Structure formats: structure tokens, C-alpha cells
Amino acid sequence: MKDLLVPYYEHPAVRPAEWDALVAAAPRLYGLVLNPASGPGDRPAPGFAAVAARLRAADVRVLGYVDTAYGRRPLADVRGELARHRDWFATDGVFLDQVAATEGGFGYYRRLATEVRGPDGGTLVLNHGTAPHPSYARIADVLVTFEGTWATYRRRPPPPWTGTGVGLCHLVHGAPAGVDTAALARERGAGLSCAVPGTGDHPWGTLPHGLAPTP
Numbered sequence: 001m002k003d004l005l006v007p008y009y010e011h012p013a014v015r016p017a018e019w020d021a022l023v024a025a026a027p028r029l030y031g032l033v034l035n036p037a038s039g040p041g042d043r044p045a046p047g048f049a050a051v052a053a054r055l056r057a058a059d060v061r062v063l064g065y066v067d068t069a070y071g072r073r074p075l076a077d078v079r080g081e082l083a084r085h086r087d088w089f090a091t092d093g094v095f096l097d098q099v100a101a102t103e104g105g106f107g108y109y110r111r112l113a114t115e116v117r118g119p120d121g122g123t124l125v126l127n128h129g130t131a132p133h134p135s136y137a138r139i140a141d142v143l144v145t146f147e148g149t150w151a152t153y154r155r156r157p158p159p160p161w162t163g164t165g166v167g168l169c170h171l172v173h174g175a176p177a178g179v180d181t182a183a184l185a186r187e188r189g190a191g192l193s194c195a196v197p198g199t200g201d202h203p204w205g206t207l208p209h210g211l212a213p214t215p
Contacts, residue, residue, distance in 0.1 A: 002029060004025070006032050008035075009202070012047040035204075063123060093122040131145045140166055144168075145158050146171065158170065158188060
């Protein structure tokens with residue numbers, strides 16, 4: 001079952017064993033968020049291109065990371081990063097981060113969605129981190145309706161999703177070992193999830209429990 005959408009923000013040259021573990025976990029991976037430098041960076045990174053090729057060969061979607069600053073970034077800047085991800089890493093789609101959740105922000109993302117889809121029908125994941133207005137379901141394949149700590153996820157589950165026709169994902173950090181967070185996410189309506197032990201400012205430099213290589 002492909003039930004994992006994994007953001008992993010470490011360089012392949014620094015964490016080669018972890019990237020090997022991700023390739024080995026391909027049967028469970030819906031997608032991998034590729035993030036060389038808070039986006040594609042300003043020049044091609046051969047190490048990231050190599051792991052992207054390995055993941056695609058293992059039938060894993062490679063999604064380029066682009067921050068949209070809740071719709072405040074100029075569209076031209078976002079489009080430029082989308083193009084660099086495609087040209088340098090042959091990404092299969094995009095993971096837009098810091099996405100607005102209100103109906104008023106929808107037009108910005110609708111314009112981007114047209115370009116992400118393109119002639120090849122690229123995958124579009126929108127990371128709202130909370131439940132957005134249902135209109136976003138019309139343009140995305142996956143909506144991230146929760147991103148936060150395990151403590152918050154355990155105490156205060158996301159509100160039920162009222163829209164239709166889109167996959168949901170929950171991203172949880174600070175997750176303890178031994179907790180079946182994927183099952184909990186499914187109970188809460190999310191077919192995709194990722195729960196990592198990392199905390200602080202850089203939780204997505206750790207892999208989900210069970211995927212990390214043995215020291």
C-alpha cells in the first residue's frame with residue numbers, strides 16, 4: 001500500500017544510507033518531496049538528480065518543493081522554481097508549501113495548477129497544514145490538512161474534511177516510536193501520512209520510524 005508521502009530535506013552526499021532506505025521503501029511511497037535548497041536551488045545538484053532518478057525507476061513520484069509564502073510570493077518566482085525542478089530533476093509534480101487556506105487565496109493557486117498539470121498531468125500537492133476551503137479540492141491531487149507536532153495531533157485532531165474528490169495527507173513530527181500514526185491518520189480521513197521523530201526547526205531531516213537505516 002502506497003500510504004507514505006515523505007518530505008526528506010537532507011543532502012544525498014551527507015545521508016546516503018537514508019536515501020537508500022527511501023528507495024528500498026518504494027512499495028510504500030506515494031511520493032517523495034525533493035528539496036535541494038528550500039526549493040530547487042540556483043544550479044543543478046547532481047546528487048539530487050541521481051536519487052530522483054532512482055526513485056522514479058522504483059515507481060515513486062518525485063515532487064519538487066516550492067514555498068509560496070501563503071500566496072505572497074510573485075507568481076513569476078514560483079513558476080521559475082517549478083521549471084527548474086522539471087528541467088534539473090525531471091520531477092513528476094510539485095509540493096507547494098505554506099499554501100493559503102482561504103477562499104480568497106484560491107485564484108493564485110488555480111493559476112499555478114494549470115502549469116503544474118501541463119501536458120503530462122503532473123501531481124499537485126498543496127500543504128495548507130490545516131483544513132482549507134473546499135475549492136482547493138478542485139485543483140489538487142492531495143491536500144495536506146494537518147502539519148504539526150504529535151502532541152497537537154494526539155490532543156486536537158484536524159476537523160473533518162467536508163470537501164470531496166481529493167486525497168488527504170497528515171504530516172506529524174515529534175512522533176514516538178511504536179505508535180501506528182498511519183492507522184490514526186486513516187481513521188481521521190487521511191489516506192496518506194508521514195510521522196517522523198524529528199523536532200525543532202528541522203524535523204524533516206529524519207525518516208519515519210521503520211524506514212531509518214540501522215546504525
